[in-house]
Amino acid sequence: MPADLSVLAHPADTRIVLVVLDGLGGYADGQRGTELEEAATPNLDRLAEAGSSGLLHPAGPGVTPGSGPAHLALFGYDPYEFQLGRGALSAAGLEVEVKPGDVAARANLATLSPEGLVVDRRAGRLPDHEADEVVALLREGVRIEGVEVTFAHEAQHRVLVVMRGDGLDPGIVDTDPQTTGVPSVTPRPTPDAVNPADAEHTAGVVAELDRQARRILASHPKANGLLLRGFDSHQELPTLADRHGLTAAATAVYPMYRGIARLVGMDVLGPVADLDAETTVLSDNWLSYDYFFMHHKGPDSAGEDGDFEAKMAAIEALDAVIPDLVDLAPDVLIVTGDHATPSQMAAHSWHPVPVVMWGPRVGRDRAERFGERWCLDGALGRRPSTDLMPLALGAAGRLAKYGA
Amino acid sequence: MPADLSVLAHPADTRIVLVVLDGLGGYADGQRGTELEEAATPNLDRLAEAGSSGLLHPAGPGVTPGSGPAHLALFGYDPYEFQLGRGALSAAGLEVEVKPGDVAARANLATLSPEGLVVDRRAGRLPDHEADEVVALLREGVRIEGVEVTFAHEAQHRVLVVMRGDGLDPGIVDTDPQTTGVPSVTPRPTPDAVNPADAEHTAGVVAELDRQARRILASHPKANGLLLRGFDSHQELPTLADRHGLTAAATAVYPMYRGIARLVGMDVLGPVADLDAETTVLSDNWLSYDYFFMHHKGPDSAGEDGDFEAKMAAIEALDAVIPDLVDLAPDVLIVTGDHATPSQMAAHSWHPVPVVMWGPRVGRDRAERFGERWCLDGALGRRPSTDLMPLALGAAGRLAKYGA
Numbered sequence: 001m002p003a004d005l006s007v008l009a010h011p012a013d014t015r016i017v018l019v020v021l022d023g024l025g026g027y028a029d030g031q032r033g034t035e036l037e038e039a040a041t042p043n044l045d046r047l048a049e050a051g052s053s054g055l056l057h058p059a060g061p062g063v064t065p066g067s068g069p070a071h072l073a074l075f076g077y078d079p080y081e082f083q084l085g086r087g088a089l090s091a092a093g094l095e096v097e098v099k100p101g102d103v104a105a106r107a108n109l110a111t112l113s114p115e116g117l118v119v120d121r122r123a124g125r126l127p128d129h130e131a132d133e134v135v136a137l138l139r140e141g142v143r144i145e146g147v148e149v150t151f152a153h154e155a156q157h158r159v160l161v162v163m164r165g166d167g168l169d170p171g172i173v174d175t176d177p178q179t180t181g182v183p184s185v186t187p188r189p190t191p192d193a194v195n196p197a198d199a200e201h202t203a204g205v206v207a208e209l210d211r212q213a214r215r216i217l218a219s220h221p222k223a224n225g226l227l228l229r230g231f232d233s234h235q236e237l238p239t240l241a242d243r244h245g246l247t248a249a250a251t252a253v254y255p256m257y258r259g260i261a262r263l264v265g266m267d268v269l270g271p272v273a274d275l276d277a278e279t280t281v282l283s284d285n286w287l288s289y290d291y292f293f294m295h296h297k298g299p300d301s302a303g304e305d306g307d308f309e310a311k312m313a314a315i316e317a318l319d320a321v322i323p324d325l326v327d328l329a330p331d332v333l334i335v336t337g338d339h340a341t342p343s344q345m346a347a348h349s350w351h352p353v354p355v356v357m358w359g360p361r362v363g364r365d366r367a368e369r370f371g372e373r374w375c376l377d378g379a380l381g382r383r384p385s386t387d388l389m390p391l392a393l394g395a396a397g398r399l400a401k402y403g404a
Numbered sequence: 405m406p407a408d409l410s411v412l413a414h415p416a417d418t419r420i421v422l423v424v425l426d427g428l429g430g431y432a433d434g435q436r437g438t439e440l441e442e443a444a445t446p447n448l449d450r451l452a453e454a455g456s457s458g459l460l461h462p463a464g465p466g467v468t469p470g471s472g473p474a475h476l477a478l479f480g481y482d483p484y485e486f487q488l489g490r491g492a493l494s495a496a497g498l499e500v501e502v503k504p505g506d507v508a509a510r511a512n513l514a515t516l517s518p519e520g521l522v523v524d525r526r527a528g529r530l531p532d533h534e535a536d537e538v539v540a541l542l543r544e545g546v547r548i549e550g551v552e553v554t555f556a557h558e559a560q561h562r563v564l565v566v567m568r569g570d571g572l573d574p575g576i577v578d579t580d581p582q583t584t585g586v587p588s589v590t591p592r593p594t595p596d597a598v599n600p601a602d603a604e605h606t607a608g609v610v611a612e613l614d615r616q617a618r619r620i621l622a623s624h625p626k627a628n629g630l631l632l633r634g635f636d637s638h639q640e641l642p643t644l645a646d647r648h649g650l651t652a653a654a655t656a657v658y659p660m661y662r663g664i665a666r667l668v669g670m671d672v673l674g675p676v677a678d679l680d681a682e683t684t685v686l687s688d689n690w691l692s693y694d695y696f697f698m699h700h701k702g703p704d705s706a707g708e709d710g711d712f713e714a715k716m717a718a719i720e721a722l723d724a725v726i727p728d729l730v731d732l733a734p735d736v737l738i739v740t741g742d743h744a745t746p747s748q749m750a751a752h753s754w755h756p757v758p759v760v761m762w763g764p765r766v767g768r769d770r771a772e773r774f775g776e777r778w779c780l781d782g783a784l785g786r787r788p789s790t791d792l793m794p795l796a797l798g799a800a801g802r803l804a805k806y807g808a
Contacts, residue, residue: 062794064803087808
């Protein structure tokens with residue numbers, strides 16, 4: 001592959017659709033197959049039968065990726081060359097500006113015990129209207145000298161925090177301990193902080209923010225604490241137009257994925273509330289774009305909850321909209337995941353992610369159903385997620401011939 | 405994959421066991437399947453049925469590796485980045501110190517014809533007690549001005565030679581012609597010797613050593629010559645603790661493999677005389693380590709002898725200890741080879757090496773037996789041996805999530 005694929009970018013009146021089932025991948029165990037294998041997916045099976053299947057690894061063998069690197073890889077960006085923190089992602093999704101010098105972080109509203117131990121990292125997945133009220137309390141109550149703090153509610157227990165002031169550095173550790181029964185982590189600089197003195201100052205700001213949040217939320221029955229992670233600063237990425245000559249659009253119910261799309265220069269369509277709305281908005285804008293990214297969060301949420309049946313159902317919900325996408329006659333239709341979220345682990349994992357590619361020039365292989373075990377038979381083989389974009393560009397006639 | 409996996413190293417109370425059947429790989433021909441396919445391996449088959457299988461290539465397509473690079477690859481070290489001569493390996497296995505400036509080489513006791521042609525490169529695989537006497541003769545008889553020569557008996561016909569003196573350089577060709585019916589190769593510098601003048605001097609030292617050895621051993625009926633290979637100098641490698649955050653231990657009957665293990669910072673358990681002893685010592689030290697490397701030489705020795713049935717039997721012997729390893733409840737149990745040694749070739753080869761990985765989070769694939777042809781159905785696919793360590797670390801929960 002050329003180091004810079006953009007040298008081959010070639011205009012064409014063709015359309016690529018990438019459907020991402022977040023956390024799609026799973027693993028079979030002694031009891032049963034993966035969630036995708038067990039789900040009833042007649043429409044996805046038809047794509048597999050007529051198209052080409054395979055398995056993707058988003059970030060290298062054995063490595064479990066976060067949502068940022070996993071999506072960047074699907075868009076053709078090496079996730080080790082282009083690095084993104086969760087804070088920057090969330091900010092982009094919420095349309096909160098992060099300027100050079102600002103520090104952004106993702107926060108969970110959490111339940112703490114009277115002794116300050118984490119009881120529930122997600123405060124029972126607080127409903128949006130309750131979370132909105134809690135965020136309003138923080139917005140009104142938190143005052144830190146020399147630092148302007150912005151709170152923005154994302155969804156359920158998820159909140160974005162942006163700090164603006166002099167001498168801030170994102171090189172501090174997460175206060176989220178990622179487990180329960182322990183106190184939150186005391187803010188401190190990471191060993192690789194760019195400016196250790198600024199990181200020390202920032203750690204102090206975060207400690208004060210934490211103290212004030214506990215005071216303000218002390219009487220709330222569920223959301224009485226804040227756990228922060230993914231401290232990050234302003235980021236600038238090349239766009240899909242720059243890299244691949246694509247005019248691209250995205251639809252996603254969850255803000256963070258709209259944010260990732262914006263960071264690579266996609267227009268965000270919508271707002272959309274569900275899969276049907278995503279399909280409709282895509283159809284309505286069909287002639288205006290070359291590339292559509294459609295995000296479906298359900299499988300990941302269910303996987304993270306350890307709910308095998310709910311993950312199956314979320315996959316089946318996506319299956320139901322496939323005929324509408326097929327009716328649009330895309331030149332390339334891809335259905336895959338960003339990473340695996342096996343419900344046995346209730347977490348992201350390193351397991352490979354099934355992919356199916358369908359379109360008039362994609363080719364048909366032996367795989368006759370869509371699922372990990374059948375993908376092993378597929379013509380796409382096992383490959384890095386970053387291969388997907390060049391494969392799609394090729395199948396859409398959007399790469400010039402290399403050499404004479 | 406990140407350039408440096410150590411940035412993701414993540415402590416966990418989990419255990420990985422890597423069982424290496426030396427020379428495991430083979431190839432099927434018109435007569436029958438590979439040695440592994442034909443062997444009766446009910447316990448390995450059960451691992452394959454419940455776990456994930458695949459095929460490894462140790463050093464790239466078509467390349468036949470020596471034991472050093474083949475093992476380094478299994479431990480996650482790029483065998484082209486980290487280079488080891490056989491001399492350095494043998495020295496480490498025999499606990500003979502190789503200091504900076506020393507040159508070490510592996511020697512075979514060999515049978516030469518009266519005309520000086522190689523008749524048997526291994527002197528009939530001289531029994532240890534006979535070889536010990538021959539080595540004692542060399543130790544007493546060889547005297548080279550300005551150079552201190554150390555002889556250490558490894559096993560059977562294999563001897564380590566370490567030269568210490570001023571102006572030595574390991575950049576000289578092997579004197580072992582690797583075949584019979586020809587004379588040994590006249591020592592001379594390689595084109596890439598670091599210091600050509602020193603290499604010229606070293607070639608002279610080796611020529612003198614060869615002359616004296618022939619004189620001293622002239623009357624021995626079998627071992628009347630020395631064939632040297634793998635000239636090497638002092639080596640320093642990063643440890644498994646540095647690279648992967650692993651506290652590692654090794655068991656091996658053959659010294660060279662203990663040596664490789666020591667070179668990457670493993671503790672060597674034992675001494676052990678056979679597979680049962682290896683299993684026992686592993687069990688006795690179960691709680692003290694994160695990673696266990698267990699080496700079984702039998703398949704390679706039989707393969708090098710061109711003995712298909714003996715290689716099958718050596719594989720079956722390993723199969724018999726699998727239940728004891730499974731009883732230890734490792735988080736990841738891997739059984740594979742370092743390289744192929746097809747008995748049809750009576751030599752190492754480039755053929756891929758079957759691998760099975762088993763553990764609670766590894767996942768199950770369609771492969772229901774352990775052997776090359778079934779590994780083609782496996783979820784691990786065909787991949788470099790260097791992928792094995794990150795896959796094992798991932799499945800053992802020992803890699804942090806990459807990115808938010």
